[in-house]
Amino acid sequence: MAIVEIRWHARGGQGAVTAAKLLAEMALQQDLYFQAFPEYGPERMGAPIQCFNRLSTEPINIYCSVDNPHLVVVVDPSLLGAVDFAAGLVPDGSVLVNTGEDLGHLQQRFDLAGRKVYAVNASGISLETVGRAMPNTPILGALVKILGLIPLEKAAAYLHDYFNEHFNADLAAKNVQAFERAYGEVRSA
Secondary structure (H helix, E strand, C coil): CCCEEEEEEEECCCCHHHHHHHHHHHHHHCCCEEEEEEECCCCCCCCEEEEEEEEECCCCCCCCCCCCCCEEEECCHHHCCCCCCCCCCCCCCEEEEECCCCHHHHHHHCCCCCCEEEEECHHHHHHHHCCCCCCHHHHHHHHHHHHCCCCHHHHHHHHHHHHHHHCCHHHHHHHHHHHHHHHHHCEEC
């Protein structure tokens, strides 16, 4: 497998940096090489941020931001019109958006013809399962499914352990449920 490069677009406080880190840690459990890093300065909560992942079966010797991603993840749909999220996206690249919007409309609105567009209502799933709009765990579930590199059972088990270590058992279970639900509900065009 060649290097898969992922660029995340989110707002500070939405957990995208944590989700990128969790993806990297799950990749490690699959004996993949990985990178996960943010690119932001003194931005406050709510300010646009980017973070990145690289995943590979071979060592990764690139140490810069991801300029030509294979996959772009848009955690906050309000950024669709505010940042050039598709900048540098490889010609056969993919976009994953946190939205309930029609996928054909997204493809047309943002000139994504020829690219695979995925969507999942990560904020809605989070509200319904966790009780607050924290889209990072559901969007991670959709991303894991799209990538197809980490089996659902192993990813869910990793998240169960991670969240139980950092939160109470009820919140941990709700986050795993949100992850699994988004894994099952991601749709494509």
